Each structure stands twice: as C-alpha cells, then as structure tokens.
Amino acid sequence: MSLEGAVGRRPTIDRAELERLVEAGMSVRELAAHFGVSESGVLQAKRAAGLAKPQLDHGRALPWTLSRTHAQSGPATNLRNLSAAAQGRPVAPERLNTALRWARRLVEQGLDVAYDPVEGFSEVPAAPTGSHVAEVLDRAVKAVEAG
Structure with a gap:
C-alpha cells in the first residue's frame, strides 16, 4: 500500500520561491494558501529567511505593564x-x-x-x-x- 504524500510530513516552503512571491507583493494569507501551510508557518518562514520586518520593541518608551x-x-x-x-x-x-x-x-x-x-x-x-x-x-x- 502506497501513501501519496507521506502522512505527518510537514510541508516545506522553498526560500527562493518565498522570496520571489514576497517581492511580488503576495499577502501572508495568499502565501499560506499557495504553500499549503498556516499563516503562522509563513511568518516563521519569512523570519527565518530574513524577509520579515523586525518587530519594534517599545519597552524603553513604555516600561510599564499597561492595563x-x-x-x-x-x-x-x-x-x-x-x-x-x-x-x-x-x-x-x-x-x-x-x-x-x-x-x-x-x-x-x-x-x-x-x-x-x-x-x-x-x-x-x-x-x-x-x-x-x-x-x-x-x-x-x-x-x-x-x-
């Protein structure tokens, strides 16, 4: 019995293709659908590939825990x-x-x-x-x- 597409195998995101699609302006939602992964998976891949904007840290300006x-x-x-x-x-x-x-x-x-x-x-x-x-x-x- 053959399994088409191994069960439990995580989809991979090709970095070169991801970079090309990000440069073309594809949204995170569109990228997730294209690669068959979650939006969170796309964001992780973008960070790993250096394609995500660094997040701002407002801790110095707002050193309090705000309600x-x-x-x-x-x-x-x-x-x-x-x-x-x-x-x-x-x-x-x-x-x-x-x-x-x-x-x-x-x-x-x-x-x-x-x-x-x-x-x-x-x-x-x-x-x-x-x-x-x-x-x-x-x-x-x-x-x-x-x-």
Whole structure:
C-alpha cells in the first residue's frame, strides 16, 4: 500500500520561491494558501529567511505593564509613536507631530509622566535627575534628524 504524500510530513516552503512571491507583493494569507501551510508557518518562514520586518520593541518608551483600558490612551500612543520613530520606523507625519508637540510641552514645563494600573497616566513634576519623556523625545528627535 502506497501513501501519496507521506502522512505527518510537514510541508516545506522553498526560500527562493518565498522570496520571489514576497517581492511580488503576495499577502501572508495568499502565501499560506499557495504553500499549503498556516499563516503562522509563513511568518516563521519569512523570519527565518530574513524577509520579515523586525518587530519594534517599545519597552524603553513604555516600561510599564499597561492595563487594556490604558493601552490606547494619548500618552501611550504618543510614547509608542516616538519609540517607533526612534527605531527608524516611519510614523505618519500627523501622528509624529502630535507626539513631538506633546512631549516638548511636557519637557518645557518640567513635567514627566507616571503610570498607575488603576488610574492610568498622569503628568507629574520631572525628577531632578531627568525625565522619562525627555529621554524618549531625545531618542526620537535624533533618529528623525539622522534619517
């Protein structure tokens, strides 16, 4: 008895073909259907082949564990946008300008942000040793000016 296509054998994704199809603009969903794998399998293959954009790490800009209710708040969004700019990722000009204006206002007024999981973000006097917002702003401005 012959088994056509070995049972339990994992489908393979040809790297050269994957690269060609990614360059042609094929979506992850389309790639998954083409190769007969899950979308997760395509994403893993793209990472292994160096075809995936590196993921951003906002841990320096948002060092807190945010509750769901605060994750999309103005301060969180502004800090994420500044972080993305600092990491060289393009940010829509209106979003970047909003984040820059917000951060510059706080720094000019000697303020910083604090985070509480229940209360959310608040503006507080900046510590004499420096401001978290000032550091995030500085990294973003340097990256934007360099880029």
